[in-house]
Amino acid sequence: MERFIEYILQFGNLNQQQIDLVSSKATVLALGKDDYYWEAGKMVRRIGFLTAGVLRVYYYTNKGEENTRYFIDENHLILDGPAFEGNYVPSEYLQAMTDCELVIFSKKNWNEISETIVDWDSIVHKITAKHHREKLERRSNLVSQDATTRYLDFIEKFPTLINRIPLSYIASYLGITQSSLSRIRKNIR
The missing domain is CATH 2.60.120.10 (Jelly Rolls)
Known part of the structure; x- marks a missing residue:
């Protein structure tokens, strides 16, 4: 509370x-x-x-x-x-x-x-306006970015989530397959 x-x-x-x-x-x-x-x-x-x-x-x-x-x-x-x-x-x-x-x-x-x-x-x-702005900022670039950039952007915008949720859900959020996400992660290491 x-x-x-x-x-x-x-x-x-x-x-x-x-x-x-x-x-x-x-x-x-x-x-x-x-x-x-x-x-x-x-x-x-x-x-x-x-x-x-x-x-x-x-x-x-x-x-x-x-x-x-x-x-x-x-x-x-x-x-x-x-x-x-x-x-x-x-x-x-x-x-x-x-x-x-x-x-x-x-x-x-x-x-x-x-x-x-x-x-x-x-x-x-004020709270809902803040959350709405954050949601738009997080989602706005997903349409125009390539998959690698989307993933890097996700890491930047959700730094605390990357190790807390399954990769399959991150891939779904990014609009890519899980195997594509695995390749991207392998290539940027």
Whole structure:
């Protein structure tokens, strides 16, 4: 919980009473490796903050191929879709790549915090804008780069992930086969 509060305070000020309110509305969720935070087609009813571990967002193509869209590492807020006021049924899976710990809020508790703390929505907006910028920066070059450059860029942008997740998922994220990734890794050593 401390990690979540410290993170929130980077984007706005809360007094001790507000911090206590936020803390009282949260619970801690532990996910084991390969557990799901959410699954495609099932309504999402919670907001989370990843304090430890790595999550992977992936989907299946119409040919049944699994594609990794992106990774979420520590200190990321996981909202329930584009408009977290409504009901959200994702078309993607959010799966733990490692053992994970999250601070989670039910939608009801999240809304109570929002209604009670005047600047809460502003803080959340700043956080989501930051995460959105990071996601765009991480993904924007993948389309125009060759495979080796994409891998080197991945290492630069995700330095803590390279040894924490299977190469097959990294290859999927980069849009290449695992054998191609193995060749690239061999050639750059």
